Amino acid sequence: MKRHVRPYGDTTGDGMVQTSFTLPVPAGPKADGAALQLATKMGIDPAMVVHSRPIGDGFTFFVVYGSVRHIVDLDDVRVVERDYPLLPPAEVNTALRRLLRRKLVVVGACIGTDAHTVGIDAILNIKGFAGEKGLEYYRELKVVNLGAQVSVPELVRRARAEKADAVLVSQVVTQRDAHLLNTREMSAAFREAMGERRPLLIAGGPRFDPLMAADLGVDRVFGRSTTPGDVASYLVHAVRTRKENP
Amino acid sequence: MALLDLDPQVVAKARELAAKAAEPVVALAKAHTTVSVERATLRLAGITGADTTHRAGDVPWVNRVVDTVREHCGLEHGVALPVFHALREHDLPTLTDLAEATAAGQVRYTLPTGRDRDRARKAATAAITRGLRTVDRNRAHRDKLVTKLGDPPRRPWLYLIVATGDIDEDVVQARNAARAGADVIAVIRSTGQSLLDYVPEGATHHGFAGTYATQENFRIMRAALDEVSKEVGRYIRLTNYASGLCMPEIAVLAGLQRLDMMLNDSMYGILFRDINPVRTFVDQRFSRQVHARAGIVINTGEDNYLTTADAVDAAHTVTVSQLLNAHFAHEAGLPDHLLGLGHAFEINPEIPESFRLELAHALLARELFPDAPLKWMPPTKHMTGDVFHGYLLDGFFTLAGLLTGQSILLVGMMTEAVVTPFLSDRDLALRNVRYVLNAAGGLREDFRPAPDGLIVRRAHQVLGEAVDLLGRIVDDGLLDAIADGTFGLMKRPATGGRGADGVIAKADDYLNPAADLLEAQP
Numbered sequence: 001m002k003r004h005v006r007p008y009g010d011t012t013g014d015g016m017v018q019t020s021f022t023l024p025v026p027a028g029p030k031a032d033g034a035a036l037q038l039a040t041k042m043g044i045d046p047a048m049v050v051h052s053r054p055i056g057d058g059f060t061f062f063v064v065y066g067s068v069r070h071i072v073d074l075d076d077v078r079v080v081e082r083d084y085p086l087l088p089p090a091e092v093n094t095a096l097r098r099l100l101r102r103k104l105v106v107v108g109a110c111i112g113t114d115a116h117t118v119g120i121d122a123i124l125n126i127k128g129f130a131g132e133k134g135l136e137y138y139r140e141l142k143v144v145n146l147g148a149q150v151s152v153p154e155l156v157r158r159a160r161a162e163k164a165d166a167v168l169v170s171q172v173v174t175q176r177d178a179h180l181l182n183t184r185e186m187s188a189a190f191r192e193a194m195g196e197r198r199p200l201l202i203a204g205g206p207r208f209d210p211l212m213a214a215d216l217g218v219d220r221v222f223g224r225s226t227t228p229g230d231v232a233s234y235l236v237h238a239v240r241t242r243k244e245n246p
Numbered sequence: 247m248a249l250l251d252l253d254p255q256v257v258a259k260a261r262e263l264a265a266k267a268a269e270p271v272v273a274l275a276k277a278h279t280t281v282s283v284e285r286a287t288l289r290l291a292g293i294t295g296a297d298t299t300h301r302a303g304d305v306p307w308v309n310r311v312v313d314t315v316r317e318h319c320g321l322e323h324g325v326a327l328p329v330f331h332a333l334r335e336h337d338l339p340t341l342t343d344l345a346e347a348t349a350a351g352q353v354r355y356t357l358p359t360g361r362d363r364d365r366a367r368k369a370a371t372a373a374i375t376r377g378l379r380t381v382d383r384n385r386a387h388r389d390k391l392v393t394k395l396g397d398p399p400r401r402p403w404l405y406l407i408v409a410t411g412d413i414d415e416d417v418v419q420a421r422n423a424a425r426a427g428a429d430v431i432a433v434i435r436s437t438g439q440s441l442l443d444y445v446p447e448g449a450t451h452h453g454f455a456g457t458y459a460t461q462e463n464f465r466i467m468r469a470a471l472d473e474v475s476k477e478v479g480r481y482i483r484l485t486n487y488a489s490g491l492c493m494p495e496i497a498v499l500a501g502l503q504r505l506d507m508m509l510n511d512s513m514y515g516i517l518f519r520d521i522n523p524v525r526t527f528v529d530q531r532f533s534r535q536v537h538a539r540a541g542i543v544i545n546t547g548e549d550n551y552l553t554t555a556d557a558v559d560a561a562h563t564v565t566v567s568q569l570l571n572a573h574f575a576h577e578a579g580l581p582d583h584l585l586g587l588g589h590a591f592e593i594n595p596e597i598p599e600s601f602r603l604e605l606a607h608a609l610l611a612r613e614l615f616p617d618a619p620l621k622w623m624p625p626t627k628h629m630t631g632d633v634f635h636g637y638l639l640d641g642f643f644t645l646a647g648l649l650t651g652q653s654i655l656l657v658g659m660m661t662e663a664v665v666t667p668f669l670s671d672r673d674l675a676l677r678n679v680r681y682v683l684n685a686a687g688g689l690r691e692d693f694r695p696a697p698d699g700l701i702v703r704r705a706h707q708v709l710g711e712a713v714d715l716l717g718r719i720v721d722d723g724l725l726d727a728i729a730d731g732t733f734g735l736m737k738r739p740a741t742g743g744r745g746a747d748g749v750i751a752k753a754d755d756y757l758n759p760a761a762d763l764l765e766a767q768p
Contacts, residue, residue, distance in 0.1 A: 020670065021670075022668065022669055022670045053673075055422075055426075055669055055670060055673045056422050056425065056426070059669060061669075061670040061673060061674075118553060147520050148518075148519065148520070149438055149441050176454075178454060224631070
């Protein structure tokens with residue numbers, strides 16, 4: 001892999017990208033010119049407006065192709081790479097049994113007003129996601145799915161009552177940064193109620209940035225395309241780490 | 247024309263079993279009332295507005311009154327008699343005055359007897375009759391507008407969602423959508439409204455992923471759509487949601503503001519919002535009686551099962567739920583032409599022959615309910631953020647709807663599960679639909695699945711599995727089946743869930759003129 005890369009259209013280094021957007025401008029030559037100007041400012045140079053089409057009276061939709069000037073320096077790319085091995089369910093079970101000699105308790109919920117359980121259900125329900133079975137399928141995991149619209153105090157109470165080792169919260173709705181506010185409220189509540197003895201806190205949702213874990217006060221953030229296997233493998237890793245560095 | 251050659255005896259058996267499974271639940275619904283049914287009754291009797299001085303924020307007057315009546319004399323006799331008795335005793339001009347006096351702690355509610363009881367019953371009946379007359383007038387007005395402006399020129403009707411959180415922005419989007427070809431506008435509710443045990447008041451501008459359902463928001467949107475209906479020369483229908491803890495009240499508000507369709511599922515609240523099953527069945531029955539009176543098309547929520555359960559393995563649970571929903575609806579007085587039974591295009595596109603399986607399922611629904619305006623829902627579960635692939639999937643979804651004669655088509659968005667649709671996403675989605683309708687509008691005429699082909703065999707198989715499951719539900723009881731996770735893999739015990747404390751067993755002398763008038767409707 002080269003250190004410096006550009007987008008690939010059909011030739012190495014051509015920098016070709018495709019994008020589409022709408023401008024609040026009536027269709028016409030002026031609108032096309034405006035699209036071209038925007039594309040140029042976005043670093044697409046030369047840009048081709050290959051399609052423009054009016055939407056109602058005051059809007060125009062564009063498809064633009066062109067070459068971007070920008071170059072990506074892979075050495076400057078910072079991401080959370082999986083720092084633990086991905087384990088199949090049987091190995092997760094064996095590892096947990098050896099580490100804990102009891103089942104690991106996972107409490108999951110959608111907190112705040114978020115009623116979208118699709119994310120938490122995809123991870124927890126036995127049905128699973130993307131062909132992988134959910135955490136309920138793992139023999140050494142005890143899963144308590146509290147469902148949607150669980151308040152933070154209720155989550156803390158249930159986590160305590162169930163002696164949760166890990167708490168998973170899912171947030172889909174992101175209007176007015178609800179997902180960030182809710183997650184921070186949750187981690188603060190656990191710190192206040194349980195201090196160092198708090199369970200592992202894990203947040204997930206399609207619009208989360210995995211780099212935000214520290215900022216949100218949680219142990220791990222999972223973003224888009226996370227599968228139950230990712231989460232189960234992480235749990236093994238985290239339990240092991242906690243045990244080795246108490 | 248029937249293409250599946252379904253055995254009429256099996257079909258009859260399926261309907262019979264659904265009726266049998268529903269029977270104990272209907273009895274349960276008749277034997278109970280809920281706080282929301284009582285509040286809906288007062289809304290029909292004319293209470294509007296909210297207590298804006300309450301420390302918890304705006305509390306609707308109906309909540310204040312019903313909660314106080316419950317404290318003073320319980321709700322097992324119904325709220326109508328104590329309320330109208332108090333109105334006369336305190337010599338107050340309107341129910342709103344009574345509500346204000348209630349909030350000020352000046353009213354002591356009692357259950358009237360003898361002549362007082364007769365007087366209160368008459369006054370309550372008169373007030374509620376006036377409310378129902380408004381509902382009747384709205385229905386007649388809709389019929390008049392439809393006659394004058396016309397229905398959409400073809401089936402399926404195109405159903406489009408707006409969801410900005412701000413009713414004023416919703417109006418802009420809805421108008422544009424109607425001009426671009428939408429026949430039905432649905433205003434998605436704010437996330438979490440289903441679990442509010444009250445209906446918010448007034449015009450609202452700050453919803454989460456949707457806009458609060460309020461009487462004023464209903465009025466604003468209906469007025470805007472009336473305007474744009476004239477402009478586009480067809481009656482644009484308005485949809486909202488009668489689900490959650492306030493089904494009966496929202497049904498009343500929909501009737502009072504001439505909404506045209508309402509999401510109303512017999513089990514959705516139980517399964518997907520963890521609302522108490524008894525609460526849901528009681529609320530559902532009353533709300534559907536109100537919809538029947540208002541001539542509102544209900545939309546049921548079977549599509550949701552397939553977002554949690556597998557669309558192939560669980561196909562028969564959709565059929566079972568449709569049969570149950572249809573039975574509950576008939577029992578509440580809704581005729582076939584108001585039954586927008588739902589189903590969805592949710593089979594994993596990686597499965598071989600997934601499109602033929604979709605056709606089989608969709609055709610089965612069509613032939614089981616030939617006179618119902620079926621609602622066909624687009625893929626959501628397998629929309630991945632690859633908007634280009636999603637666009638193709640939506641095209642196939644539309645084609646399946648066309649080939650199987652679906653009645654209401656929820657237009658699929660390529661950005662489903664990614665972002666709230668852009669203006670351009672909606673425009674592209676409608677172009678997608680228009681292309682399919684234009685290119686293959688009459689293809690149904692040529693569509694004859696082979697008598698022993700995959701489609702026909704699959705439809706027979708699903709119907710057979712549905713009959714088997716219904717048999718087990720009849721044996722175990724519907725409430726137990728729900729508790730066992732039969733639908734959408736959700737396990738919901740009859741004693742659990744939210745809103746259970748709002749369910750009250752009726753006393754022998756329970757009286758609710760609204761329920762009586764609705765029960766008596768033709």
